[in-house]
Each structure stands twice: as C-alpha cells, then as structure tokens.
Amino acid sequence: MSGWFLECVEIEGFRGINNEGDPLVLNFVRDAVNSVSAPNGVGKSSIFDALTFALRRNIPKLDGLPAAECGDSYYLNRFHSKDVGTIKLTFGPGAGGPSVSVTVTRNDAGNRTVTASAGVDGEQLLESLNRDFVLLDHKTLQSFIDDKALERGRAFAGLLGLAKYSALRQELQAVANTRAFNKHFNVKGLSDQQASLKSGLAKQQTEAASAFLALTQSSLLEQPDHASAVLKAHDALNQIAVLKAHCAGKAFAAISIDDCISSIKQAEGGDEQTQLASLHRLESTLKAQLTGGPSADDYQALLASAQQRDQALAKTAGRLLRELYAASRAVLLDEQWLNKNKCPTCEHEGAEPLLPGLEARLTAFQELEDCNLKLVTEWKAKPWKELRKLEEAQAIEGDPPLFSIADNRINDHGLTEAQAVKLWEWREKLFDRVTAALEDTRFKREALEKRLPASLVAVTTAVEAARRLQKSWSDIESKNAELAAVIAKCAAIERVKSFVDGASDTFAKAEADLSKRRLAAVEPLCQTFFKSIMYEPVKPSLAKAEGSESLAIGLSEFFTLKNVSAQALLSESFRNAFAVSVYLAAATLYGGEPRFVVLDDVTSSFDAGHQFHLMELIRTQFARPMKPDGPQVILLSHDTLLEKLFNRNNGQGWKHQRLEGTARTAVLPQSDAVNRVRDATVRFLNAGQVDDAAPRLRQYLEHRLLEIIQKLRIPVPIDFALDDNNKQVGNAVAAIDAAVKLHKAAGDLILDATQESGLQIHMASITGNFVAHYATGSTSAFSSASLLGVMQSIDKYADCFSCEEPVGSGNKRFYRSLNKR
Numbered sequence: 001m002s003g004w005f006l007e008c009v010e011i012e013g014f015r016g017i018n019n020e021g022d023p024l025v026l027n028f029v030r031d032a033v034n035s036v037s038a039p040n041g042v043g044k045s046s047i048f049d050a051l052t053f054a055l056r057r058n059i060p061k062l063d064g065l066p067a068a069e070c071g072d073s074y075y076l077n078r079f080h081s082k083d084v085g086t087i088k089l090t091f092g093p094g095a096g097g098p099s100v101s102v103t104v105t106r107n108d109a110g111n112r113t114v115t116a117s118a119g120v121d122g123e124q125l126l127e128s129l130n131r132d133f134v135l136l137d138h139k140t141l142q143s144f145i146d147d148k149a150l151e152r153g154r155a156f157a158g159l160l161g162l163a164k165y166s167a168l169r170q171e172l173q174a175v176a177n178t179r180a181f182n183k184h185f186n187v188k189g190l191s192d193q194q195a196s197l198k199s200g201l202a203k204q205q206t207e208a209a210s211a212f213l214a215l216t217q218s219s220l221l222e223q224p225d226h227a228s229a230v231l232k233a234h235d236a237l238n239q240i241a242v243l244k245a246h247c248a249g250k251a252f253a254a255i256s257i258d259d260c261i262s263s264i265k266q267a268e269g270g271d272e273q274t275q276l277a278s279l280h281r282l283e284s285t286l287k288a289q290l291t292g293g294p295s296a297d298d299y300q301a302l303l304a305s306a307q308q309r310d311q312a313l314a315k316t317a318g319r320l321l322r323e324l325y326a327a328s329r330a331v332l333l334d335e336q337w338l339n340k341n342k343c344p345t346c347e348h349e350g351a352e353p354l355l356p357g358l359e360a361r362l363t364a365f366q367e368l369e370d371c372n373l374k375l376v377t378e379w380k381a382k383p384w385k386e387l388r389k390l391e392e393a394q395a396i397e398g399d400p401p402l403f404s405i406a407d408n409r410i411n412d413h414g415l416t417e418a419q420a421v422k423l424w425e426w427r428e429k430l431f432d433r434v435t436a437a438l439e440d441t442r443f444k445r446e447a448l449e450k451r452l453p454a455s456l457v458a459v460t461t462a463v464e465a466a467r468r469l470q471k472s473w474s475d476i477e478s479k480n481a482e483l484a485a486v487i488a489k490c491a492a493i494e495r496v497k498s499f500v501d502g503a504s505d506t507f508a509k510a511e512a513d514l515s516k517r518r519l520a521a522v523e524p525l526c527q528t529f530f531k532s533i534m535y536e537p538v539k540p541s542l543a544k545a546e547g548s549e550s551l552a553i554g555l556s557e558f559f560t561l562k563n564v565s566a567q568a569l570l571s572e573s574f575r576n577a578f579a580v581s582v583y584l585a586a587a588t589l590y591g592g593e594p595r596f597v598v599l600d601d602v603t604s605s606f607d608a609g610h611q612f613h614l615m616e617l618i619r620t621q622f623a624r625p626m627k628p629d630g631p632q633v634i635l636l637s638h639d640t641l642l643e644k645l646f647n648r649n650n651g652q653g654w655k656h657q658r659l660e661g662t663a664r665t666a667v668l669p670q671s672d673a674v675n676r677v678r679d680a681t682v683r684f685l686n687a688g689q690v691d692d693a694a695p696r697l698r699q700y701l702e703h704r705l706l707e708i709i710q711k712l713r714i715p716v717p718i719d720f721a722l723d724d725n726n727k728q729v730g731n732a733v734a735a736i737d738a739a740v741k742l743h744k745a746a747g748d749l750i751l752d753a754t755q756e757s758g759l760q761i762h763m764a765s766i767t768g769n770f771v772a773h774y775a776t777g778s779t780s781a782f783s784s785a786s787l788l789g790v791m792q793s794i795d796k797y798a799d800c801f802s803c804e805e806p807v808g809s810g811n812k813r814f815y816r817s818l819n820k821r
Contacts, residue, residue: 003094003595004129005030005632014053014085014106015046016663018077022680023086024667028634029655030092030595031625033618035635035646036669038659043667044636048137048600050087054104055130057112061139066344067327075106079664083108091125094595102126129594132158133587137600141579145553145567153515153544153551159586160518162511166549169504169511176497176504185493190486192381197483200383201476203291208472214465230473237466240459253474257467264459276457279445280464286438289390290431298382299424305378306420309371313414328354372414379410387427394433402426512547519544519551522585529581532617533610540566540578553578572605580614584622587631596632597623608641615645625653660703665695681791685784697787698729701766704798705732711814712801714739733763739818748819755800762797766790 007030012023024043028034038044049059053075065071076085088103102122103115116122132155144152157166174180182188212220212229216236223229234252237243243260261277294302328344342349388403395401402423406415523542530540539557544550553566566578580602587597603611615635620626623633637643646656661667666680678700684693709716709732716735740759743749749756802812803821815821 003591003593004091004100004125005094006089006596006598006634007092007099008088008090009047009051010086010088010090011047011050012086013077013080013082014087015049015075015077016041016043017046017050017667018079018663019666019668020080020082022666023088024659024669026657026669028596028632030632032653032655033623033633033635033649035637035642035654035656036659037637037639037643037646037656038667040638041663042659042661043663044638044659045600046663046667048135048598048636050085051089051598052135053106054087054089054102055126055135066330072110073108075110076108077663091129100125128592131161131592131594132163133583133597134594135598135600136580136583136602138576138602138604141576141583141602144579144582145570145575149550149552152553153549156519156542156551156582156586157511157515157549159583159590160515160522161590161592162515162518165511165514169508169549172500172504172507176500178497181497181500185496186377187490187493189377189381190490190493192377194483194486194490196381196383197479197486201479201483204472204475204479207288208469208476211465211469211472215462215469233466233469236462240462242459243463252466253470255466255470257463257470260463260466261460264463276445276448276460277464279441279448280460281467283438283441283445284464284468286434286441289393289434290438292383293386293390293427294382294384298384299420302375302378302382302384302415303417303420303424305371305375306415306417309375309414310417312367312371315367375415376411379407379415387423387430390430390434391426394430400426509547512544512549516544518590521589522582525585525588526581529584529617529621530577532621533577533581533613534574535613536574538570538574540581542582573607573610576602576605577610577614584618588622591631594631596634598634598636600636601638603637603639603642611639611642612645615642619649619653660699662695665692678791682788685788685791688784690784690787693784693787697790700791701729701794702732704794705729705736708736708798708801708814712739713817733767743818746819750815750817750819750821751800758796758800762793762800765793766797 006028008028009026010023011017012019012021017024024047026036026047036044036047049061052059059075062071062074076083085106086103087105088101090099090101092099100117100120102117102120102125104122104126105113114122114126116125144155147155154166154170157163209220212218212233216232218232220229223232230252234247234255237252237255237260238247242263246260246263247255261274265271265274339349340353340355341351343354384403385407388407391399391401391403403426406419406423519542526542527539530538537557537559538555541554541556541563543552543554545552555564555566555569556562558564558569566575570578603614606614618633618635622630624630635646637646643656643658646654650656657669659667659669681693681696681700684690684696708714714736716731720731720735737759740749740751740756744756751759799812802814805811805813
C-alpha cells in the first residue's frame with residue numbers, strides 16, 4: 001500500500017498554540033479513528049491552521065482579512081517570545097519503512113522554511129499531500145453547496161485528483177481566449193501595420209510611375225517586369241552623353257545622382273543648373289509632405305477614439321480613488337464584513353448595498369484603460385508620426401511642437417477630443433505652409449527653366465526623375481520586405497492560435513470525459529454515504545453537462561418528488577450531509593498519496609442524531625481499521641456530546657485526546673497534560689513568575705478534580721455533564737462533597753478516617769489560599785511559596801481518594817468508587 005499516514009504533529013509558537021519550549025505533541029494511530037476535542041478557544045482550530053499552512057503554504061481565512069487588520073501578522077502566536085512558529089509533521093509510509101519528519105517554520109517576516117529527514121524533499125512531499133479532501137472544515141462543506149456551478153466543478157476536480165488537469169484546462173482556455181490572445185500578440189496593431197505598409201507602397205508605386213514617365217517618357221505599367229523597367233531607366237540615363245561615365249558598369253540603383261549633377265554643371269557651366277536641380281528636389285519633397293501622413297478617415301477614427309476616452313474619463317475620479325474603490329471592494333467581498341450597506345472607509349450606512357456601485361466605478365476605470373489602449377494603437381498604426389517630421393521641417397520660431405508633445409505623451413496620458421481637433425487644425429496650417437512653399441518653388445523652377453536651354457532643362461529634369469525613381473524603388477523594396485515580415489508574423493500567430501484552440505478544445509474534452517467517468521463512480525457511493533447519515537427517502541445527484549466544467553447538484557428523489565433543486569429544498573443538516581458525502585466518497589475512491597483525512601468541526605450544523613450517524617459512517621464504512629483500505633481519519637471537535645462518544649469508543653479502534661490550555665500559556669493533550677502542567681507550573685513558581693503560574697495552577701486543579709469524578713464514577717448534575725462551561729472548581733468540589741456525604745450517611749464510604757478528614761483540611765487550604773482570591777482575578781497577594789503549597793494540597797486532596805496496590809508497595813491507584821476499593 002503506497003501513500004503516507006500522519007503519525008505525529010508537533011506545534012510551537014503558531015496561531016493559538018504558544019507552548020514555548022514545550023511543543024504541543026499529538027500522536028496519531030494509523031489503524032484507528034483519531035479524535036481531538038477541546039473547548040472553544042483552546043487551540044483546536046490552530047491545529048487545523050497549522051496543517052493548512054504546512055500543506056498549502058497559507059491560511060486563507062487570515063490572508064482574506066482586510067489589509068488594515070494585517071492578517072499575516074496573526075500566523076504566529078502573539079505571546080511567543082521568539083516570533084517563530086514551528087510545525088513538525090511525522091509521516092509513516094503506507095508501504096512500510098522508516099518514518100519521515102518534515103519541519104515547517106515561519107518567522108515574523110513571513111519567511112517559510114522547510115527541512116526534512118535526510119534524502120527527502122520536504123516541499124515535494126508536502127505538495128504531494130496537498131489534496132482538496134485532506135483538510136475539510138465546515139466552511140468548505142458550506143461553500144461546496146453555495147458555490148456557483150462552475151466554481152463547484154473546479155473544486156470537485158480537486159476532489160477527484162484532477163486539480164492539475166482542471167488548472168491546465170483553465171490556463172489553455174485563458175490562452176485561447178480570442179480577445180486576450182489578440183491583445184497579447186497585438187494582432188490589431190499588426191493588422192493596422194499591414195494596412196499602413198500597403199498604403200505607403202501604393203503611394204511609392206504612384207511616385208515611381210510618375211518618375212519613370214518623366215525619365216523614360218514611357219509608362220511603367222507597359223513594362224513586362226521590374227527588371228525590364230530598371231534596364232529601361234538605366235538606358236535613359238546612359239543615353240545622355242555627359243552621364244555615360246557615371247552609368248557604365250553600374251546598376252541603376254548604384255548610379256550617383258549627385259555626381260551626375262556635378263558633371264552636368266561642369267559641361268553646361270553656371271550655378272543655375274545646380275539651382276534647378278535643387279528646386280526639383282525641393283518640389284519633390286514638398287509634394288511628398290502633402291501626400292504623406294494620416295488621411296481624413298484616419299483623423300475621424302482618432303477623433304472617435306478620443307471622444308470615447310473622454311466619456312470614459314468622465315465616469316472616473318482619478319488613480320487614488322481607484323485604489324480606494326479597489327480596497328473597499330475587497331472589504332465588502334470579505335465574509336467578515338457583515339453589513340454590505342456600510343462603507344468601509346467612512347462607515348456611513350446607506351439604504352442599498354454598496355458593492356454594485358463600486359463595481360460600476362471600477363468598471364469605468366477599466367473602460368478608460370481600454371480606450372487609452374485603443375488610442376495608442378490607432379496613433380501607432382496610422383502615419384501620425386509623419387506629421388511630427390512635417391512639424392519639425394516646417395517649424396518657425398514660436399511654433400508649438402504639438403505633434404511632438406502628443407507623440408511623447410500619448411502612452412501615459414491618452415488624447416482628448418479637444419486635443420485631437422487642435423492637432424488636425426495645426427496639421428491644416430502646416431499643409432497651408434507647405435502648399436505656399438510648393439507654389440513658390442514651382443514658380444521659381446518654371447522661371448529658371450525659361451532662362452536655361454531646353455536641353456539642360458530636360459537633362460536636369462531627367463536626372464532628378466532618376467533620383468526620385470531610385471528612392472521610390474528603394475522604399476518599395478524595403479516596404480515589401482517589411483510587409484512580408486509582418487505577413488509572415490501574422491501567419492505564424494494564426495498557426496499558434498489554431499494550435500492553441502485545437503489543444504484547448506481537445507484537452508477540455510478529455511478532461512471533461514475523465515471527470516465525468518470519475519463522477520459516475522463517486523455518485524453512487526455518495527448516495528450510499530448520504531443515506532447512512534440521514535436515513536430519509538432523499539437521494540442526491542451530481543451532474544455535469546457534456547464538455548462543461550460546471551457541476552450541478554440536485555435531488556433525483558425528494559420523498560415523492562423527482563429531479564428537484566437541492567439548494568432550494570434541503571435544510572442545513574441535509575446540505576452538509578450532501579457535501580460531506582461527496583468528499584468522503586471522493587477520498588475513498590481517489591485518495592492518492594495522502595492516506596489521511598483531517599475533519600474540523602464538520603458536524604457543527606448537524607443535530608445530535610445525525611452527528612452520531614456520521615461518526616458511525618466514518619467508523620464502519622470509511623475509515624481504518626473497519627475498512628482496511630480506507631484512510632486514517634483525524635477528527636477535530638468541540639462538541640460535548642461527541643466527546644462522550646469518543647471517550648466511549650476510546651481503545652476500540654479509536655484513539656481520543658482532549659486538549660486543555662490557553663493561547664497565552666500552553667495547549668496540552670489531556671492524556672499526559674496533568675504531569676506537564678504540574679511541571680510547568682512548578683517551574684514558573686520556582687522562577688517567581690506568579691502571573692504565568694496562576695492560570696496553569698487553576699487548570700491543574702480543575703483537571704485533578706475532574707479526574708477524581710471520572711475515576712470514582714461520582715454522579716454529577718446533568719448540566720455539569722453536558723455543558724463544559726459548568727465544569728468549574730466550585731461545581732466539581734460540590735459534586736464530590738455531596739457524593740462523600742451521601743455514602744457516609746449510607747455507611748459504605750470506602751475512605752478511612754484520615755482520608756475523610758484530609759478532604760476538609762486540604763480543600764480548605766486550596767480554597768482559602770488560592771481559589772477564593774483567584775476568582776476575583778487578583779494574584780498579587782500570593783507568593784511563589786504559598787502557591788507551591790497549594791500545588792501540594794491539590795495532590796494530597798487527590799491522594800485521599802486512592803489506596804496502595806498492593807499494600808506496602810508505595811504504588812497508588814484511585815478507588816473504583818466511593819464504596820468499592
């Protein structure tokens with residue numbers, strides 16, 4: 001048999017267990033039902049919290065507290081001087097072999113460390129034991145019923161041992177989500193980039209066609225292919241005699257146009273030819289500036305995005321308020337914040353719940369982020385940055401650099417509608433400047449051409465056309481390469497998307513089928529367990545839709561009704577019985593590495609009869625030793641009635657331990673608590689620490705009195721037997737005193753005269769020196785020596801109910817009763 005049993009837990013300085021220098025030690029038996037009971041506030045839940053931290057690395061109920069309450073500061077015991085919590089777990093291998101110890105510590109800085117026996121990876125072992133059914137409390141049972149179907153289905157996957165499969169399915173679905181996928185890979189940006197490159201290519205092709213016509217007097221569209229067009233352009237330049245030397249042996253793109261201009265100048269003479277070439281270039285540049293940049297449609301798209309951003313911004317109130325809303329939302333979602341109409345920040349209480357309004361405000365902030373992102377994408381995808389170059393080229397002193405400012409700030413600050421309008425108006429002004437400059441340049445060129453010989457004008461025009469053609473073809477080549485890279489990237493992304501979609505769908509179907517098969521095995525066993533708890537004609541049902549993660553719960557039978565709602569009809573006891581049946585069935589069938597289950601207060605909503613039915617189910621149908629292949633069960637309970645059941649079964653396939661103590665001092669198991677409490681009390685008194693000794697002294701006295709009542713079977717009132725709050729010193733002493741007087745009156749009291757008189761003497765010392773004063777909460781009147789005397793009186797009082805066995809041996813035991821030795 002593989003897997004691990006929990007053999008021992010040692011805890012010090014963690015949660016409600018101080019035990020400084022003397023850890024709480026709980027030993028468990030693998031072939032028995034183990035139970036631990038304690039009054040509320042003694043440390044039972046702290047044991048569950050310690051196991052939770054060891055296996056799951058955190059304590060959700062503390063981490064879920066509002067930030068102001070600093071939940072992480074309560075992991076450690078606040079009275080422990082070392083500020084370190086230690087949890088030592090000892091596991092026994094199911095297949096046999098030596099036990100393994102894993103020690104988990106947490107310091108006040110929140111650092112967790114794990115050490116283990118030689119050759120053992122402690123974290124890996126703890127991780128393998130972290131299964132959903134291992135640690136089960138009332139809150140978990142309640143959430144299983146109350147959760148939404150999807151959340152319940154995902155929790156159920158953990159019960160079936162499919163938690164990792166369910167997590168992977170969710171991760172694949174998240175990756176395959178089209179919106180998230182496209183956002184991650186910037187699909188829209190790439191699409192806009194493609195459109196922008198194609199638009200730029202179209203402009204360059206138009207410019208190339210114009211330049212080719214000016215150079216060759218032929219249409220570019222009439223050329224059979226690009227190589228022929230290049231050859232024809234080269235030939236057009238080569239035919240000009242003065243340029244032959246610059247064209248010979250060179251590709252068209254390698255011809256230096258500036259060298260050609262210099263040769264023309266030398267051959268024809270004068271600076272006017274150079275001026276004409278410059279005017280041609282300037283005219284070409286100005287035309288490019290007028291045809292470049294975003295279109296009117298691009299402006300309308302940007303303006304619409306800016307308007308949406310303004311509308312979203314109007315619904316928000318700044319970053320700091322967003323942080324405040326988020327913190328308030330976390331508080332309102334916390335179950336411990338009971339009044340959902342009360343504001344966590346100002347404590348004003350309204351007539352309606354506050355959460356919907358907060359959600360709306362936070363949604364508005366998300367909408368603003370989405371609008372800003374859309375604006376940035378729109379700006380970068382379209383040629384708005386070309387207007388920044390235009391602005392720099394046409395700048396005169398005193399001009400505001402609006403496009404430069406917008407380009408630098410848009411990522412962080414977005415763009416308002418008013419700013420967008422102002423930018424477009426500034427663009428129109430810049431275009432007016434360019435248009436005026438172009439008209440002036442054209443006028444100067446035409447005037448110069450009239451003065452120069454026609455041949456020189458034609459040659460200069462041809463050379464400048466060649467320059468434009470070189471640039472256009474170079475730009476077309478680079479843009480084609482860039483476009484090809486973008487298209488290839490989009491194709492690769494599409495292949496990834498197709499793969500992810502297929503993987504997500506395939507894995508989801510496989511996970512759903514596996515979960516459904518395991519569900520089919522769990523459901524009948526769950527129904528059997530439920531029937532053994534409730535004994536009513538009610539049959540629960542579990543159902544998963546084809547391919548879905550959601551788990552629906554219902555009732556296939558409810559007395560005479562069929563297929564009705566479990567949540568609508570079942571009382572709390574029935575609901576918890578339903579949930580616990582599911583967990584126990586899953587643990588039975590799909591246990592895995594952990595061979596133990598820890599149940600904390602799972603019976604708190606059951607009535608007495610159904611509590612006993614559940615315990616009987618666990619004992620006979622679920623747990624070892626009655627079910628040899630079942631898990632080791634550890635029950636944590638504060639229920640007084642159940643404790644009597646635990647005590648009755650103790651030693652018959654059942655091991656029971658009771659806890660006594662306080663969070664400030666120590667929590668100790670009753671099985672050996674008396675000697676440990678006594679030793680600790682004496683140690684404190686010898687050190688003069690009266691404040692620390694007094695509570696333990698009271699605890700020791702109560703324990704010895706209850707021990708006398710139990711060992712001698714002294715009858716007590718019903719409220720004393722059932723209510724732990726009544727088990728105080730005065731009530732215990734009264735019950736003992738009444739029983740002694742009754743047997744003395746009947747003439748069958750087993751105590752001898754010395755013992756009988758000793759009762760009064762020792763109890764007078766106890767009550768006179770300690771109890772009467774301690775009841776007032778004051779210990780300042782006591783010295784360590786006087787309290788040591790009280791300790792001796794307590795032991796002597798208990799000795800009055802014992803005898804030597806055998807006589808003269810010095811070994812003492814309690815009488816069987818007040819009238820039997």
